[in-house]
Amino acid sequence: MNDNSRIPVAIIGSGNIGTDLMIKVLRNARHLRMAAMVGIDPQSDGLARAARMGVATTAEGIDGLLGLPGFAAIGIAFDATSAGAHARHNAALQAHGVQVIDLTPAAIGPYVVPVVNLDAHLDAPNLNMVTCGGQATIPIVRAVSRVAKVGYAEIVASIASKSAGPGTRANIDEFTETTSRAIVEVGGAAHGKAIIVLNPAEPPLMMRDTVYCLVGLDADCAAIDASVRRMVAEVAAYVPGYRLKQHVQFERIDGERRIQVPGLGAVQGLKVTVLLEVEGAAHYLPAYSGNLDIMTSAALATAERMAARRLATA
Structure with missing residues (x-):
């Protein structure tokens, strides 16, 4: 040495x-x-x-x-x-x-x-x-929170069942708890929730992540979109298979259309949805193992x- x-x-x-x-x-x-x-x-x-x-x-x-x-x-x-x-x-x-x-x-x-x-x-x-879901989604929560106040953020990480080994399966509870806390502590959301889905589809699907953020109704959609796209490019610099699957989506939720959020009750705001895909580099694992x-x-x-x-x- x-x-x-x-x-x-x-x-x-x-x-x-x-x-x-x-x-x-x-x-x-x-x-x-x-x-x-x-x-x-x-x-x-x-x-x-x-x-x-x-x-x-x-x-x-x-x-x-x-x-x-x-x-x-x-x-x-x-x-x-x-x-x-x-x-x-x-x-x-x-x-x-x-x-x-x-x-x-x-x-x-x-x-x-x-x-x-x-x-x-x-x-x-x-x-x-953090976790695979956290590494994929927390940058997006942070991208939104740096230009708008995020009252609530929820992430859903869907990974191929074949890419979830014994360690991943044994740590499911820790995955959700750790990711939920990091959404708040690192992502900047006031409240956070994480969900993981083991997808048994054949042939195996690549990792897909959905990020939902609820911000104020007066938030600047163009600023949020630009911030998210900058962040995706920054993550892709060290995870080349990281990418947006669709344009950033916005939905106004107000008046009688308020949604029920566990722990928060009926809320309103601008719902921001970001859909991601993570393709692995296939150095050792199959390309669908983007989570790893x-x-x-x-x-x-x-x-x-x-x-x-x-x-x-x-």
Whole structure:
């Protein structure tokens, strides 16, 4: 580990997300170097691929990582396991001063969406990447909230059932809770709600996301439309398959047409609807797995900025 131009990184979790992230680091990273791939299944494809690509591996989990000869040089670790396991992983890594990027919904550290608030958290010891639905939709909520007051925002993330592995399925409750909170804390909505749909269609469909925002009746539609389109372009800079599916839609809800929102009662306002599609880059996973691709792409973009900052101040 004598390459001082890149920060050595480890990935904990040799499943679909961890393996896709590893390939992205190996192919696309400018400031990062793969130092270790960590799993708990000696037969996992992720560990086998890492070994073939010359990356140090261990099938002994976090304890195995701590025991690797090159562990002391690792500056950043990605956790792509589960919310339940993350607390122990984080505690072990923090004890050694390793900065952690959390791809689970554990939410120990601040919620981070690269295009929205990464600059404010570059030095945080633990950064949480929210969820796949959060990475896809919170930028849109933020795009609307920066030009209009968002009283309520609701997102619906629809992903192919085949792209939802055991980790995703085990964390459904955490997904909805974490995403709902981040819609408010990062997106800027006064109230937020998140829904995830596992679509069993064959052939599998790409990730589709719908964002609903309720703003004041006097909001500027042209300003909202322009803000959303700017944000889509910013996200697409690191997630090339991220795109609008239709023009931004507006609907006036007033008078007797008020809608019932749980917890808020009958409300009125301008309803903004944004329809998105996320196509994966197919580095390791099928193109329909945009839900996984946006997580690994966002995590890579976050780590690259963190590493660039470290290298610039070294």
